[in-house]
Amino acid sequence: METDASTPSSAAPLTYTVTGSSIAGGPAQVHTAGETVILDASWGAAPSELPGPAHLLAAALAACLLKNLARANDLLSFQYERAEVQVTARRQDVPPKFTEFVYRLRLVTNEPQRRLDLLQRNLEGYGTVYNTLAATCDVHGTIVVIASSQAH
Known part of the structure; x- marks a missing residue:
């Protein structure tokens, strides 16, 4: 988000810890923030219905955008x-690498276009996951507005 001069620009870095485990031939799991996520970490097998590392990375970007929306x-x-x-x-x-992440954020809002433009600048400028991915590949997206009166 846009900050003023009174906001410290370099606070101590935050630390996030995730632990993971797997059994040969079975699914893997990661544990973080008191939750367990079961995932597909198999190699050379048919895809399972479980999310894999790529899904989790895309989910991290989705979570980043939604968290920054709440921040806005x-x-x-x-x-x-x-x-x-x-x-x-x-x-x-x-x-092997990601080349692009594309997002489509649908919002039910009556905010004017100038505020939507400000929101998008903030989403794309102040998201930790967004900025990390954007440093290595193309990340871009659109905001689609549904007027509040049309949402029902």
């Missing part, structure tokens, strides 16, 4: 009734 609600008084985000990640095999 608090810091910028950006008003919305509901939000839904879809993230599409594209990767290549050689060399």
Whole structure:
């Protein structure tokens, strides 16, 4: 979010810890923030219905966008009734890496276009996951507005 000169620009870094485990031939799991997420960490097998590492990375971007939307609600008084985000990640095999993340954020709001533009600048400028991914590949997206009166 946009800050003023009284906001410290370099606070101590935060630390996040995740532990993971797996059994040969079975699913894996990661534990963090008191929750367990079961995931597919198999190699050479048919895809399972469990999320894999790529899904979790796309989910991290979706969570980042939604958290920054909540932050905008608090810091910028950006008003919305509901939000839904879809993230599409594209990767290549050689060399193995992600090449693009595209998001589509659907908002039920009556905010004017100038405020939507401010929101998008903040989403794309102040998200930790967003900025980390954008440093290594193309990250971009759109905000689609559904007027509050049309939401029902």
